[in-house]
Amino acid sequence: MKRPKIMKRKATAGRIMAAVASLGGHIKDxxxxGWQVLGRGWAQLLELEQSFLIARQLMEEM
Known part of the structure; x- marks a missing residue:
């Protein structure tokens, strides 16, 4: 998986949508x-969030 770039705090809605789309496999050119690509990207983002939260919880228990 390609590592996403860190986004600025005041990112526009378009930039956020493009980042989610890239997680879903969208090719910029x-x-x-489309909705399917955005849906796949959103699912990937939720999976990454869950992984982060689990890892953080495990680190706190150590």
Whole structure:
């Protein structure tokens, strides 16, 4: 998986949507992202969040 770039705190909605789309496998030069790609990206983002929260909890228990 490609490592995403760190986003600025005041990112625009378009930049956030593009980041989610890239997680879903969207190729930038193929035009705007569709709903399926955005859905896959959102699922990937939720999975990454869950992994982070589990890892943080395990580190606190150590």
């Amino acid at each position: 193929n035009g705007p992202a």
